Amino acid sequence: MTLNINKLNFSYPDGHVALKNISLRIGRGEKVALVGPNGAGKSTLLLHLNGLLVGQGEVKINGFAVTKSNLPLIRAKVGLVFQNPDDQLFSPTVFEDVAFGPLHMGLSESETLTCVQRALSQVDMSHYADRMSYHLSIGEKKRISIATVLSMNPEILVLDEPSAGLDPRARRTLITLLRNLPLTMLVSTHDMLMVRENFPRMIIMDEGQVIADGATESLMNDIALLEAHGLERPFDVESKA
Amino acid sequence: MHPTLLDRYQLKNSSIHRLDPRLKVVVTIFFIISNVSLPDGAWGAFLLAWGVILSVSFMALLGISYTAKRAMIVLPFTLTAVTIIFTMPGNSLLTLPFGSYELTDAGLMRFVSIIIRSWLSLQMAILLTATTSFVDLMHALRCLYVPQTIIEIVSFMYRYLFVLTDETTRLLRARESRMAALPDRKGGGSLMWRARVAGHMVGQLFLRSYERADRVYNAMLARGYNSQLSHPVACPFMRSQDWTSGAVAVAILFLLQIVGRF
Ligand SMILES: Nc1ncnc2c1ncn2[C@@H]1O[C@H](COP(=O)(O)OP(=O)(O)OP(=O)(O)O)[C@@H](O)[C@H]1O
Ligand SMILES: [Mg+2]
Numbered sequence: 001m002t003l004n005i006n007k008l009n010f011s012y013p014d015g016h017v018a019l020k021n022i023s024l025r026i027g028r029g030e031k032v033a034l035v036g037p038n039g040a041g042k043s044t045l046l047l048h049l050n051g052l053l054v055g056q057g058e059v060k061i062n063g064f065a066v067t068k069s070n071l072p073l074i075r076a077k078v079g080l081v082f083q084n085p086d087d088q089l090f091s092p093t094v095f096e097d098v099a100f101g102p103l104h105m106g107l108s109e110s111e112t113l114t115c116v117q118r119a120l121s122q123v124d125m126s127h128y129a130d131r132m133s134y135h136l137s138i139g140e141k142k143r144i145s146i147a148t149v150l151s152m153n154p155e156i157l158v159l160d161e162p163s164a165g166l167d168p169r170a171r172r173t174l175i176t177l178l179r180n181l182p183l184t185m186l187v188s189t190h191d192m193l194m195v196r197e198n199f200p201r202m203i204i205m206d207e208g209q210v211i212a213d214g215a216t217e218s219l220m221n222d223i224a225l226l227e228a229h230g231l232e233r234p235f236d237v238e239s240k241a
Numbered sequence: 242m243h244p245t246l247l248d249r250y251q252l253k254n255s256s257i258h259r260l261d262p263r264l265k266v267v268v269t270i271f272f273i274i275s276n277v278s279l280p281d282g283a284w285g286a287f288l289l290a291w292g293v294i295l296s297v298s299f300m301a302l303l304g305i306s307y308t309a310k311r312a313m314i315v316l317p318f319t320l321t322a323v324t325i326i327f328t329m330p331g332n333s334l335l336t337l338p339f340g341s342y343e344l345t346d347a348g349l350m351r352f353v354s355i356i357i358r359s360w361l362s363l364q365m366a367i368l369l370t371a372t373t374s375f376v377d378l379m380h381a382l383r384c385l386y387v388p389q390t391i392i393e394i395v396s397f398m399y400r401y402l403f404v405l406t407d408e409t410t411r412l413l414r415a416r417e418s419r420m421a422a423l424p425d426r427k428g429g430g431s432l433m434w435r436a437r438v439a440g441h442m443v444g445q446l447f448l449r450s451y452e453r454a455d456r457v458y459n460a461m462l463a464r465g466y467n468s469q470l471s472h473p474v475a476c477p478f479m480r481s482q483d484w485t486s487g488a489v490a491v492a493i494l495f496l497l498q499i500v501g502r503f
Binding site for chain 2: 050052071072073075076080082086087088089090091092096100101103104105106107134148149152
């Protein structure tokens with residue numbers, strides 16, 4: 001198993017219980033969507049995957065527990081992109097931000113350059129390398145954010161609402177990119193159309209718990225289940241539009 | 242760094258918390274003035290003042306060492322007074338081997354007294370902020386006719402401190418999230434590079450807090466904030482327990498001065 005979570009519980013310092021007894025396993029190369037209403041605990045769960053939050057229970061990546069001593073290795077395996085791109089970017093220019101990961105891992109300058117160029121072109125932002133990251137539009141920042149982890153060649157891609165705020169063309173680029181990348185993926189999203197297109201497996205979360213975990217095709221047909229958890233079948237969205 | 246760490250207010254329900262904020266502000270100010278005006282070496286009065294602080298902490302359910310520990314932060318600042326040890330005329334205790342500096346007893350006594358006075362005064366201020374919420378504190382200042390401008394400056398500083406810590410947390414977490422290593426490579430980058438990244442982050446912090454503060458201000462304007470507007474303030478009457486506590490405070494202040502001077 002590439003990713004193994006066993007009975008994970010987490011409460012925020014203010015006492016709010018955000019994750020209740022989460023268990024799930026994701027195999028190599030699987031592409032899994034994480035859906036659920038606002039406040040379900042999706043972002044909280046994703047932050048556990050590279051040790052930014054630590055709850056009670058077990059989180060294992062490639063068999064390694066997420067513990068303090070393993071963190072640097074785990075962060076090279078798990079590329080996590082925050083929901084809010086301002087949480088992701090911290091360097092003055094786009095280039096420096098995308099180059100941070102590879103340089104920190106000890107890649108040489110020429111290797112880093114290759115990684116950065118490839119990552120930027122994957123999200124269609126090659127010409128942005130010298131821009132100031134702080135003054136980009138939200139959608140541009142989101143795409144740069146994804147590039148900052150793609151440049152690190154992760155094995156597992158963990159994205160928090162990657163398609164929110166993207167224009168249709170950027171969204172299409174993202175969907176194609178995610179479909180073609182041969183990586184293990186866990187992607188939280190409200191974009192049900194993207195889920196149907198890209199993710200064969202779907203996990204529904206609500207109130208800190210895993211409600212359902214199974215094939216997207218069958219869960220999408222359970223309209224009662226979807227509606228009970230604030231979701232919509234993408235077909236219905238289409239016909240309304 | 243968690244934002245709530247900044248907020249010194251301890252949400253408890255004690256008799257001290259329930260006192261009128263105006264009374265607490267005035268008593269704190271007079272206590273600090275009294276402290277500062279105690280003569281050098283008034284050890285008895287210093288001890289008594291500390292006893293008062295400890296009893297109030299106890300009554301406010303803060304725990305005995307709450308203020309004492311936090312007030313240690315004043316110690317580095319008192320170092321600015323260290324030269325007084327050598328410049329005060331008095332009996333020489335020790336002559337330094339270089340120059341002609343003489344350590345005098347009066348100088349030493351004044352220096353120690355300065356440290357104690359600062360430490361005690363800060364403890365009293367900590368007590369005030371731990372038992373009075375920020376909103377109540379500002380309201381009390383308004384009722385005490387402190388100019389609106391000053392109150393606004395204080396409130397803005399307070400609000401923007403959160404913006405600043407918030408941005409710092411986000412930047413640090415963003416970097417931490419990508420501090421990865423490969424098993425077969427020496428990572429971490431060169432010292433120069435790390436220093437440059439850290440330097441850039443400080444620059445980002447300034448830029449981001451500045452712009453976020455700007456957005457906060459715009460949001461306030463959009464919701465009808467007008468700095469010219471002087472808010473009508475309703476100041477409640479002091480209750481009888483407030484007057485009693487005030488009287489006790491005055492008595493203690495007199496006692497402190499008598500113990501300190503005679
Ligand atoms: N720092 C925090 N402190 C306290 N509670 C928090 C904190 N962050 C999130 N929460 C709470 O934890 C719960 C889960 O939040 P989380 O951000 O994981 O939701 P989410 O599923 O990602 O929602 P969304 O779809 O809106 O992104 C929410 O009820 C939220 O209020
Ligand atoms: Mg979220």
